[in-house]
Amino acid sequence: MVTLHRFVPLQDDCDTHVFTFLVSSPHDIKDENSGEFTYACHKWCLRLERKDYDRTLGAFLCLQRVRKRVVCKVDYALTVLHTKDAARNVSFQRKQCEFIHGHSSQGQRSLLLEEELRQGYVDSDGNLTVELRIGNCKTTFGAILDILPRGRAGFPRYDSSYFEYGGFDWNISVHPNGEHMENTDQSYVRLNRLTHFDHFCRLKYRLTARFADEKIDTGAKEELFDFGGKGRDHQIDQSLGKLTRRVRLFLHVDLFSAAHVSQVKVYATDSMKNRAFLRDTEKQCWCIESDVNNTKHVKLRLKYMDVFQMPPDYSRYVAWTARIVGPAGAYPCKGGPFSALYVKCEKDAGHEMITTLPTVEVTRKSSGLLDVYGRLTVQVDLLTSHMTYRPTYGTTDTVVWRQCQQLREQVQFQDQLSSGSATTRLSGDGSTGHRQPNYWAM
Template identity: 30%
Template sequence: MALLYRATRLKDRADSHVFTFVVTRSATREPDRDVTSKDFCCAHQRWAVAFSRTDASLGVYLVWRGVCEGMRVYVDFTFTLLSRDHFTANESFSGKQVRFNAGCAAQGRGRLVSIAELNTKFADARGEFQLELSMSRVRTLYTCELRAPRLDTPPFAFAGFDWSVSASGGSGKDPLSLRLVRLSGEGQLCRVRYALSLGEGDRRIQSGSLECLCDGDGRTPPWTPRPPSRLLQKGARLTVELLWARALSELAIPVAGRASTCYDRDKQAWGLRCDTHSELVRLHMLYRDVHHVPRNHLRYVSWSAWLVRTTTAPGEADAIELPGAPFENYYAQESADEGLMMETALRVEEVSRAGCPYVHPGGELRVRLEWGDTYLLFQATYHVYDDLCRLHAHQMRREIAVLQAENYSLERQLFSYQKSLAYAQAQASEPAPVEGGGRRSPAERSLSTDTEYA
């Protein structure tokens, strides 16, 4: 088996995720057994790690589970076998913007390490070893042809939802209008970021990055290409780049009353109550289904929270994000959860005043939760405080790798300069040709050793 042991998000520009797997001896001692990890999510796509075994070597592959016709995913990934002795002895290979599509859903290397070297350098006494997978710069693109009279794309899957792009107009005097539509998750709010482009080459029209709230009916605001475009009978090529889509839960919480209940993407129950026993209003987040976490496992959950205003002025956001967001926590199997306190910027005395911009009719606060990453991890002996050391370790290893590459480049430049200097000195030390009459040339006379110079 390949068990997902830890997951770390580095929060860099490339949005790097590092997943660590504990691989049992079945990967090397049972060649006829298919060893594949459980599915995990990264960049709103489902993935798995699979192993191939021969008599002499072990191979590893990254497998895209969300295969969809017309969709392709590009990933920078690196597989690293972690040495038991020193990190400089790790064995790794990487790929840049590797393409996954319906015809090629698995990418990797069939011979990563020999079985003998694996048992000597990487496996412990039980035959288990750790494999690290780093994923970054994940891009999801969906392409299809729009052709009259069919002006809706076939369904495609992303972030646990089914989607389609609906087109209207494009004939007669009506300009073409495109709209991203969510087909599944009825009644579920979500926030989505995407980009549309129509056509190819020099005539390609792009929308740029679009971010909007997708309502319970799955509707998003339409996009009208500028300059106005018309869909001809011969059709047009549509490309959708899907950046992210996050499920939302919006609930009303009585200022003085019982907790309100909501559910995350995994249908797990959560409770949220208002706490007014300090200077600032606090929100108490409770994981009500904590007893459903499998034994000897951890469930990592992250989310963000906003306080929704009663009314908004033009150009003003309809909600303010809570300080300290995003929030994250690890949960192990327990009979009950003690909860996590989220501070707000709202003072308790403001809540009791008439006209408070955050108190809705009925004396309640409206809170919007946006669900982020969630992972089920093997081994329950871990805590959120351990994340900092783990993050620093990944960062230091990457900094060392960058410095090593820079040092190698500087050494090559220095060698090149030394080679050029030696060539120039060799040219200068060659004897000048003797001119007629036995007289020395001016250059030769200037190199006279009669006078020494400091």
């Protein structure tokens, strides 16, 4: 059994995440998949294989439900941790490894020999520890549409095949004659969300379309897709409806991020009604509260209401952002994005956030922030969520922390060598006798 045990976002420029998995009874493994986990708006799983003919253990990273014409490239490394010595970690890494339809599994078939498992890789609880380090994800989708010449009556629409991203299905549509009588001389292209209309979606993307000598490029943009699912129209300068011959239109979209958005109304000044409830993608209940008393800026507090229903042997990592929206724009919370680790308990005290909205602006009529009932509009973006096994300290944590200490000592030792303040005793072959640890393990 392969179970997600720990998760750490490194918060670097490459958006690197480290996932730690526990492999129980590694000597009995045949073909085992971990549960699905999310990274860069995709669903992944870790697959371990053991082949009887060569008695080796293989490890593979698998992208789930990848559609045709979707290309996903990532940097990743898989490492089997030694329980006592970081220098004996076994790992491999790939740079900008490509995952596409038909080739959605990438890895190494011979990572570790079966007899090596008994040489300090299995801890006292009988578990093997495998770390996945993944980052620098780039996702694209491309399509080619043949636009027929003018003469078709009405408002024809050309749709690309659909693809999955961020838990939603999407496609690109082209309207050569517009959609209504008012814009028959306008041609435009649009990105559409096709599923899960119970949530808004905030998508960051870049769309390009090219035909003949014309090219449109939206640039990187962030857009909120409401319950209707339609994106903004991007006009094509040359009307496709006036063409006299068939034209091949090349479409390309770069996908950067997607977040499920819950939009609720919260009473601003009534302390008895200053809360609203929402549900995340896993149907768990949350509560958002507003606070305008004795504060220069409006405060929000997010509470996990269903924390008491969590499984007792698991913890849940959640990351989110929040903002208040009005006619003049959005007022995000300072210090976001936010994250918290939840374990089963009777009640969540909540996470307090301070927005950039001055309290004096709330009741000012010219601001337009309150609706006719005196409520603020609040949006909560769920960025990521992971369920991890064993929330309390255990043997695996000892292994990881021991290796961290070894790496710190190694870095300190190298700093001393570079400064000339350390005396090094050479071994018989002229080396320092100190093995170099595998830094990709951490």
